Amino acid sequence: MHRFIVKGLPEAAAGKAVDLPREEAQHAVRVLRLREGDGVELIDGNGRVYAAEVARADRDGAAVLVRGGLPGREAPVSLTLYMGLPKAEKLELVAQKLTELGAAAVVPVVMARSVARPEGKDGEKRRERLERIALEAVKQCGRGRVPEMAAPLGWKEALSRMASHELMLVPWEEARGTRLGDVRAENPGARDIALLIGPEGGIAPEEAQAALAQGAKLVTLGPRILRAETAAIASAAAVMALWGDL
Amino acid sequence: MHRFIVKGLPEAAAGKAVDLPREEAQHAVRVLRLREGDGVELIDGNGRVYAAEVARADRDGAAVLVRGGLPGREAPVSLTLYMGLPKAEKLELVAQKLTELGAAAVVPVVMARSVARPEGKDGEKRRERLERIALEAVKQCGRGRVPEMAAPLGWKEALSRMASHELMLVPWEEARGTRLGDVRAENPGARDIALLIGPEGGIAPEEAQAALAQGAKLVTLGPRILRAETAAIASAAAVMALWGDL
Structure with a gap:
């Protein structure tokens, strides 16, 4: 599973299309060669993780469609x-x-x-x-x-x-x-x-x-x-x- | 604390003088520059550790005097x-x-x-x-x-x-x-x-x-x-x- 950090994601991100930050998008397109429809995860950096799907990946950048929140993976301590x-x-x-x-x-x-x-x-x-x-x-x-x-x-x-x-x-x-x-x-x-x-x-x-x-x-x-x-x-x-x- | 592995140490090693194996002796003399009287530890590789003291360290090798056994450091599992x-x-x-x-x-x-x-x-x-x-x-x-x-x-x-x-x-x-x-x-x-x-x-x-x-x-x-x-x-x-x- 490929994961990307997108800071500032709204809490109610499900259903929204989100552009990957420039460096993350370049990595997704050029190195990982992701294509439309590929499943990925988005990390907001504040504790939330979302399931998402690549909606667009080309030389201008990459956008994903957020599917929904995933169970937390932060430790209870x-x-x-x-x-x-x-x-x-x-x-x-x-x-x-x-x-x-x-x-x-x-x-x-x-x-x-x-x-x-x-x-x-x-x-x-x-x-x-x-x-x-x-x-x-x-x-x-x-x-x-x-x-x-x-x-x-x-x-x-x-x-x-x-x-x-x-x-x-x-x-x-x-x-x-x-x-x-x-x-x-x-x-x-x-x-x-x-x-x-x-x-x-x-x-x-x-x-x-x-x-x-x-x-x-x-x-x-x-x-x-x-x-x-x-x-x-x-x-x-x-x-x-x-x-x-x- | 410098430690040396000396395989085949007898269980009742206390009080005995022991030559360090060649490579260990070279390391002790040339790199660590140990001298007579320096405290070291000997490890027999089978679970026992001894306190010892350098008795001789020169270009021909190194010998130590075994003082006595130390408490075990092996895990109980x-x-x-x-x-x-x-x-x-x-x-x-x-x-x-x-x-x-x-x-x-x-x-x-x-x-x-x-x-x-x-x-x-x-x-x-x-x-x-x-x-x-x-x-x-x-x-x-x-x-x-x-x-x-x-x-x-x-x-x-x-x-x-x-x-x-x-x-x-x-x-x-x-x-x-x-x-x-x-x-x-x-x-x-x-x-x-x-x-x-x-x-x-x-x-x-x-x-x-x-x-x-x-x-x-x-x-x-x-x-x-x-x-x-x-x-x-x-x-x-x-x-x-x-x-x-x-």
């Missing part, structure tokens, strides 16, 4: 990943996988042991690249919402934002005993979860203590030492299995 | 991933992440919708490459056992092997309703789990039916369509969160 700024290619992998897993946002954080540093104008280019990766992943997995790919935050700002979520989960190598499943048993109804994953060098003890003081649940991810990106993807999957729809 | 043969780089990512997550084995399977095909002599080279990736991941995550990276199996052979496990989990796009957590609730004590993930094109209906006839639990991974490698990593993480030690 809002998961925001705060991640100690890792190397660019790791963050790109995480952005793609977290989008598929249904996360609401990915927020890089400059932490004590971050090796990578945000880089002014280059930083904004990198963020835009993450947004493109997330958009592609949205189309691939068929969800209706595009997760936020935030600009890197400093630690204090990140900590304050994390504390505003209903539940703050902090997997930490030195945490002992408490597992994600234990936190789930005590907070089965949590619907707005922040997850903090350290950078390659891990979370510094003073950061873990500061998070704890803000109400974080420090948890173990088991006795094996996971790479930062593995920890992010695996714990997001576990959160979605425990609280969400995986 | 044996997880074997059967995966519809995907493109090489995806299988490499899966091999690395499944090793970190504690899987016992990764078995590629030639399935109806596999685009990739095993390739004779090249296939064996690829398998050896997966083994090297798994070895590196074992050292990085500190587990004691090296998971098996199997040669690709045909579908019938794979199905018969999958059926020999205590529990066979088959995430399938067209499965509705049953989630991994539901299967966990009915099989809390399962200790030997097979997980089948389709190739990029998914599991064909006749394959899902054949697995069902062999006792498989067909499960959903939620409404979003996960890439094959995301499905493998995310469901392995969920299995480890539900039955294992994550």
Whole structure:
């Protein structure tokens, strides 16, 4: 199934003809070679997905006829990943996988042991690249919402934002005993979860203590030492299995 | 912490001096520049991990003094991933992440919708490459056992092997309703789990039916369509969160 993002679709789009945005139309015509009558899906970026049919596809563009809304594919839990700024290619992998897993946002954080540093104008280019990766992943997995790919935050700002979520989960190598499943048993109804994953060098003890003081649940991810990106993807999957729809 | 794989370590290794294998010794001396007295860990590949100390490191090699055994880092559940043969780089990512997550084995399977095909002599080279990736991941995550990276199996052979496990989990796009957590609730004590993930094109209906006839639990991974490698990593993480030690 080919999917296109059309922002600003009216909620009552069924029965309407809609022009695909220029880039999407070019891709539909030149690369996918779609023709009149082909079934596609439209994503509005705010959570809604529609079944549609190609009404016109030629060198001037492409239009589709919206058939009707499809069942939602957003997770019943809002998961925001705060991640100690890792190397660019790791963050790109995480952005793609977290989008598929249904996360609401990915927020890089400059932490004590971050090796990578945000880089002014280059930083904004990198963020835009993450947004493109997330958009592609949205189309691939068929969800209706595009997760936020935030600009890197400093630690204090990140900590304050994390504390505003209903539940703050902090997997930490030195945490002992408490597992994600234990936190789930005590907070089965949590619907707005922040997850903090350290950078390659891990979370510094003073950061873990500061998070704890803000109400974080420090948890173990088991006795094996996971790479930062593995920890992010695996714990997001576990959160979605425990609280969400995986 | 630097870790070295030393196969054939005696169980009562504590107090003994052990030569590092040639390649490991070269790496220790030339790349890591370890010196006498540095703390390291030894992995025997069969599940045991030891604390050790460098006793000698020079151009002729390296020897360590074994201090004692460390607590086990193997998962309490044996997880074997059967995966519809995907493109090489995806299988490499899966091999690395499944090793970190504690899987016992990764078995590629030639399935109806596999685009990739095993390739004779090249296939064996690829398998050896997966083994090297798994070895590196074992050292990085500190587990004691090296998971098996199997040669690709045909579908019938794979199905018969999958059926020999205590529990066979088959995430399938067209499965509705049953989630991994539901299967966990009915099989809390399962200790030997097979997980089948389709190739990029998914599991064909006749394959899902054949697995069902062999006792498989067909499960959903939620409404979003996960890439094959995301499905493998995310469901392995969920299995480890539900039955294992994550």
